[in-house]
Amino acid sequence: MQPSESSIRSICVYCGSSDDVPKTYFEAARHTGQAIARRGYRLIYGGGSTGLMGAVADGALAQGGEVIGVIPEHFYTPKLAHHHLTQLEIVADMHARKARMAELADAFIALPGGYGTLEELFEALTWAQIGLHTKPIGLLNYQGYYEPLLAFIHHAREEGFIFPEHEALFRAADTPEALLDALESYRHPGGVERWMREEA
Numbered sequence: 001m002q003p004s005e006s007s008i009r010s011i012c013v014y015c016g017s018s019d020d021v022p023k024t025y026f027e028a029a030r031h032t033g034q035a036i037a038r039r040g041y042r043l044i045y046g047g048g049s050t051g052l053m054g055a056v057a058d059g060a061l062a063q064g065g066e067v068i069g070v071i072p073e074h075f076y077t078p079k080l081a082h083h084h085l086t087q088l089e090i091v092a093d094m095h096a097r098k099a100r101m102a103e104l105a106d107a108f109i110a111l112p113g114g115y116g117t118l119e120e121l122f123e124a125l126t127w128a129q130i131g132l133h134t135k136p137i138g139l140l141n142y143q144g145y146y147e148p149l150l151a152f153i154h155h156a157r158e159e160g161f162i163f164p165e166h167e168a169l170f171r172a173a174d175t176p177e178a179l180l181d182a183l184e185s186y187r188h189p190g191g192v193e194r195w196m197r198e199e200a
Contacts, residue, residue, distance in 0.1 A: 008136070008184060010042040010068075012105030014120040015052035016113035017080075025052055025112050028142040028176075030059035032111060035176035037065025044104045046097065047071030047089070049082040052111050057082055070100045098123065107136040107183050112145040128169045128188065136186035137170040138179045146172060165191040 013036075015029060029052035036043050037060040046053055047069025060067050061084065069088045071081055076090050091097050098120060102108075110121040127133050139146045150172060156162045168189040171182035 008041060008106045010044050010105050011036050011107045011109055011183075012044040012101045013056050013109045013111060014113060014117045015045070015056060015111035016117055017046070017048050017051035017053045018114070019050050021051070021112075024143065026055045028052075028140065029055035029111055030062075032056050032109070032140060032176040033059025033061075033065070033067075034063045035180055036060055037063035039180060042066040042068065044068050044070070044101050046101070047082055047085070048075065048080055050080060052113065054082060056111065057085060061085070068104060070097050070104075072097050102127075102133070105135065107138070107186075109138045109140060109179065109183070110146075111140050112142060118149075125169055129166050129191070134188035136183040138183050139170060139172040140176060140179055141172045141174050143174075163191055165189040 013032065016025075033043060033056040043057065043060040043065055045057060045067070048054060048071065049057075057067050057069065066086045069082055069085045070091060071088060072091055072093050075081065081088065089100060091100055102124070108121070108124045110117055121137070121139070124135075124137050128135070128137060139149075141147065141150070153162065153167060157164060157167045166189070171179065171186060173179035173182055
């Protein structure tokens with residue numbers, strides 16, 4: 001498999017680790033892992049074996065893809081850690097995990113998830129907003145999962161809490177293939193100067 005002509009080589013996926021979600025979400029996660037591997041991209045994720053985390057890794061591995069997991073020490077247990085990855089890095093804590101995943105990634109995708117997924121997503125968005133990176137960010141809006149969040153972001157922009165150009169910091173699509181297409185054509189919208197203040 002050869003990577004596409006885009007500058008993306010590795011994609012970091014954020015997603016839920018709970019097993020207690022509808023099975024269709026597992027199918028979407030496996031499909032995403034497969035799509036990432038088929039395009040020759042390396043998957044970076046949180047190193048877990050449960051929930052959508054395990055499913056996205058299994059999907060990529062089934063397609064012969066390279067999968068790197070980054071897991072904190074306190075989650076490195078026989079039940080929680082995925083033991084069949086290309087590489088599993090064990091780090092000290094959640095902060096180190098996020099930093100390492102961001103370092104390894106050329107793009108970010110948020111699959112359906114809860115607090116942890118949203119926290120990771122919004123950190124990546126915030127860093128893009130203030131110019132710490134210009135990497136593509138995408139939401140897999142599978143079965144409309146992220147519709148309430150997309151509506152909230154639009155509301156925040158209309159109320160002035162988000163600048164108009166920053167609503168374009170991410171792409172959303174309802175299938176992995178469409179989302180990967182969008183990430184491959186992504187261009188950072190700029191607007192970093194909004195945060196800069198010259199001294200008088």
